[in-house]
Amino acid sequence: MDLKNIKIETQKEIKNAKNIKALDEIFRKYLGKKGEITQIFDSLKKLSEEKKRKIGRQANLLKNEFKEEIKKKLEKIKKEERELKLKKEKIDISRPGKKIESGHLHPLTLIQREIEEIFNSMGFEIAEGPEIESEWYNFDGLNFPPDHPAREMQDTFFLKQKNREKLPPSKKFVLRTHTSPAQIRYMEKHQPPLRIIVPGRVFRHEATDAGHESNFYHLEGLMVGKDISVANFKAIIEEFLRRLFKTDLEIRLRPSYFPFVEPGFEIDMTCLICKGKGCFLCSKTGWLELMGAGMVHPNVFKNSGLIPHQLNNEGWQGFAFGIGLDRLSMMKYKINDIRLFYSGNLRFLKQI
């Protein structure tokens, strides 16, 4: 057969080949040991030099073209087969995803971490204090006069002790009613300027309901320096709340009374739900009561071994605040019952 016909023939056969096996057969038919193109090369040696060169070149050309076409066709078939296979493997993507079981951190841990990060970024150190406190640290040192109605503002759990009445305040123990004792504990050991926050569990002798618990969490803040003012407090606390709630909110200060600060404030912030217009959450006031705060009372400095502000501008001054983490967490995560925090209920805890 002449080369031209072979070429036509191969092209036709390649085109008709349906699968890899058929293609393989075509290859062998032409380029196998007895293949038609192979035979042409075999027959070359019988020819004259001139013809040999001419036909040889043509045969080579044919061989290369043939190989190229086989290759192209092979790729085409492979691609088709692969696509067919993919089609067969089609899945129902609407089927549900496989559940991943991960552990969960407690919402109070989450909010505490977030608050710690915010204050850390403003240079506040995190300190801690004991849950069993002496009456001295919990009351007397914080300027609560002995046997004064102010102590009753905080319903206290007392530890059972023999002859308790006869012991001095430093030996009478209670479950701390606030984290404020840590102010004194820290200032006894550190020289100002200083800024700390103190998260921790506190206790109040209260009947429990959706809004009250006998143990809950407070976070104390304290910043002391030569010239720390109410204006500074307002800036720090508003920045903190804006970062925590990730929204543009306002705070306001109202007069209040805590024996360990003077002046003392109650801090409200714009209601998160109505943004100040008034709604059920804020009892139509537009404000949410958030925390107690004030300027550290001179007696607290004295009781911590520091000198409070003097007429010659020596001595220290600063602000302190105490915020309930449970309430804050309830506001942030829309939790309606404080008791859920201490229920160990995994249907609650596994939500976030």
Next chain:
Amino acid sequence: MLFSYNWLQSFFKGKLPKPEKLAEFLTMHSFEVENLKKVKGDWIFDIAVLPNRAPDCFSHLGIAREISVLTGLTLSSLLSEIKEDKDIKAKDFVLVEVKDKIACPRYTARVITDIKVAPSPKWLKDRLKSCGLRPINNIVDIVNYVMLETGQPLHAFDFEKISGVQNQKSKLKTKNIVIRKTKKGEEIVTLDEEKYDLDENILIIADIEQPLAIAGIKGGKKAEIDEKTKIVVLESANFYPQVIRKGSRIINLRTDASLRFEHGIDPNLTEIAINRAASLIQEITGGKVTKGLIDFYSKKVLPKKIKLDLDYVEGLLGVKIPKKEIKNILKRLGFKIEEVSSQQLLVEIPTFRLDISIPEDLIEEVGRIYGYEKIPKVFPRAALVPSAKNSELFWERKIKNILKETGFSEVYNYSFIGQKDISLYQFARSKEVIEIENPISSFNRYLRPSLIPNLLKNTKENLKWFDEIKIFELGKIFYKKEKKMLSGVLAKKESKDEEFFELKGIIDFLLNKLGISNVYYDQYKQTPEASSIKIWHSAKCAEIKIDGEEIGFLGEIHPTILEKTGIKEKVFVFDIDFEKLAKLSSEEQEYQPVSIHPSAIRDLAVLVPGGTKVEEVLNKIEVTGGELVRDVDLFDIYSGEEIPEGKENFAFHIIYQAEDRTLSSKEIDKIYQKIIKVLEENPEWEVRK
């Protein structure tokens, strides 16, 4: 405390702001108005007067004074005109004797004759009712009215009911009124017919025979005002707050009067209040006020003076308020000012302001009246000192994250446990458990000496909803002392009895991530001391040891405890001393180079007597294998068919690898043979070839 808008209005000629507006003023500058209610042509304010302001603001007069400062309206004077009867003298009726000058710094009394007891006029009744008091008769109502108005509790006695002796000069019997502490065995029947046994040392008002009233708390039945009363002895006294507070606590009786006395009252108020009451009685009942105010006042209280530095006002508030404005605020508050220098004021404090004693108190007054909302927000200037790291909190955070990674959820439990838990866990044998003197109930009488009891309660509850429980808590326990513990529970509805090792794996993972090596699990041995806590299944419990120091326990909960707590499933628990753990943890961790040379695995099975510890075999393989054995994994423990009675088969994968070369099979075989030889040195161990 309830206040009437109409009543407050009566102190001013000018018109008060609308109730809502007034409430806002008070909330922002004085005290929170917690509730505002419209009642029959009046508005009732429920005001949370701050405890330090009780002395001057537990009264309409006090609130009116605040309003006057806030609005600039002028307050009308309360001074009352009394027409005393020149012919009859009060001191002919009563003789006051104060036995305890500290408990009773001032005692004033007036005698009013010819009174006619009758119902009060409507306006008076209305005002009492609007503030939550029940009208009784004109005398009692006036006494109560003056208390609500001025903050000074008063009391009225029926003169004729007071026991006394015949006076020689006049035809009258002079009555002795004695203010003294009770003697043992004294008792009193109060106005509401309640009998009180008066302990020793309770302050009373008595006649020559018996108590007439519990001082500052409640009047007695004996000298009660009734329809027949003709002569009234009015009392307006000042008592030492702690004395009233203590007495009120001992007899467990709190009244409107005791509430006010407990917080302290200005002794100079008694006179103003008694004259006000006398003038009202005169006006309403037509009585004759006898001549003279009986007044026992041992030491007159005078106004204090405080030096105020204006730079400090600015420095503490963080805003510059003009001097003129500061002076104006202080003047409106009733303070007298003397300018010592351009930056210093000497401020005289009226005696009714018991709450003001230091410059900071004055700065609060300036700040709140000026308006805290006008103070700008200014970030403090401070040295850029990075905050010190709290390493305990750092590890707390890290541990919680690691446990979360292993699928554990965090719980917070109460710090309390009950009597039942104490006996169940047999903590009671130890005196180290801490008890609360005033628990809310017997369920929370003790501070938790362990996190486990409450974790088991969580487990029981949650098993109702979940097939598998993995929870942990990091919190304080109280046993001998306060201590932070880390405890957790693993429980499954369908136990394969592998949870011990699952939990052990988790502890290994935790310790590894905390950079702690040298962990060793020791068979739990009950020490006589620790045996008071029978929490653990004695055969399925391990002590977790690091460098030989015990840091906690790992094991199954004792079946008795599970039975008594009503848990049907097996429960596995770890209980670790957090403080020890945090101390041992290390942030310094290093990566090892990864060998580029292939590893080879050979399996090895050893037949050992039942009860042999895997660790023993494992140690031998590791020690013998040396550096070239990179890892040994136990992949099967088998006993039963094909295994001789009383024997167990341990199967290991031994992984060989060198850092610097591909190990030849010759080398591997050599180590392998050596391991077999060493293992078989124990005559009871047989390597199955």
